[in-house]
Amino acid sequence: MVRPDKDVLVLGAGIIGVCVALHLQRRGKSVLLVDRRAPGEETSYGNAGLIERASVIPYGFPRHIPTLLKYATNRSADVRFRWTYLPKLLPWIARFFIESSSRRLRRAAMDMLPLIERSVTEHTDLMAEAGILDRARRTGWIEAYRTAKAFAAARTAANALDEFGVRYDFLGPQELQAREPHLAGGFAGAVHWLDPATVADPGGLVKDYASLFLRKGGEIVKADASTLAAGEGGWSIRTQGGEVCAREAVVALGPWSDAVYRRLGYRIPLAVKRGYHVHIEPAGDAVLNHPVVDVERGYLLAPMTKGIRLTTGIEFAGRDETPTPVQVDQTEPHARRIFPLGRRVEPTPWMGARPCLPDMRPIIGPAPRHKGLWFAFGHNHHGLTLGPATGRLLAEMMTGEQPFTDPAPYAMSRFG
Known part of the structure; x- marks a missing residue:
C-alpha cells in the first residue's frame, strides 16, 4: 500500500475549498490545497462582497409573464443568454422551472436556512482567527426602487420574511438620501437589509483565509485537478x-468541478451563470456607504478597495466561451446618472462563472460510488456567503462529528 503524504487533498482554492481546508485543519487533518491559480482569483474574486444573511429565499425561475418576455428577448440587464447555448441549457431550465414552484421553493428555503443563518457567524469566527475582523462591515446593503409600485411589492415581499428573523428598514426618498448622501434622487424608496455583512475585497478575503491556512502548517500547490486518480492508498x-x-479528496472546484466528476462517471446537472464587473473611480469626494442595487435597471454598485464595483446580472453562456460584457455597457450609463463616477479602473470588465444546480442547493457530502471522495460545489449565488458554513459542515461529516445541521438536503444522491 502507498503511504499517503497527506490526510486530505482539497481541490479548489476559492472560498469553498479554502474554508473546507481550514475546518479540516482545525480537526487535526493534514491538508494539501490544490489549484491551478493562487487562492481567490477565480469565481471568488468577482462578486458583490455580500455575506448574505438576508437572502433566505433562493432565486427561483420567474413566473411573471412580462418579466419572462423581457428575458426571452434579451431586453433586460438582469438576465441575458446566448441562443447557441440555449439547446444545451433547456433540460436544466426545465428542472429549474419545476423546482421553482411555490411549494418547492419554500422547501429549498427551509433546507438552506441552517447554512444562511450561520453565514455571518461562521465568517466572523474565521476572521477573528485570521486577525481580520475589521474587514467585515456590518452595515448591510440597500435595494433601491424607482417606482412606487415596485417599492410596494418589495415591502410586501420583505414582510413575508419576518418568520425567518430577517431585519430590515423601509426607506423613503429622504431616508435613503440620509444614508447615501451622494446617491441621486429619483428613487421612490428602498429596502435596507440590516443583517448581511459586506467586504471590500472578496478575493482578498479568500487570500487572508488561505494565509491563515498556511500559518497553521497547511500547504498550497499548483496542479491540474483533472489528474486526480484513485489508487491503492486513497x-x-x-x-x-x-x-x-x-x-x-474533496472536489471544491466550483464551475470546473465537472473536470473531475465526469471522468468518474457522475452525471450532475451543473450549469454556470456568468457575470461581469468593472471598477470605476468615484468622482470628486463622492462616497458610497453601502452596496446599492438599482433593482429595475439590473445592476449593483458596491464600494470596494479598487473603487466602485459595478456588477451585472447573469448571463447564460458556455463557461469558456468568449466574454460578452454587454450588460456592463447597458447598465453603466444608468449607474453614472445615480452616482458620481469617474474613469474605469480596468480597461476590460472581469468575467466569472457561478456553479448552479437547478434545485438551488449545493452538493455537500460524499461521492456515493468512491470511497474517500467528497463533493462541495454548486452554491449558486452564495459561494462567498456559505464558504465557512460549508467548510464546517463537510469537515464535521468527514471527521465523524455530529453535524451542526442535517446534511441530507445537500446529498448528491438526489440526482441519482
Missing part, C-alpha cells in the same frame, strides 16, 4: 514536484 494528483497521495 487518491493522488500530479503536481510539478511529483505525485502526491492522500487518504481522501
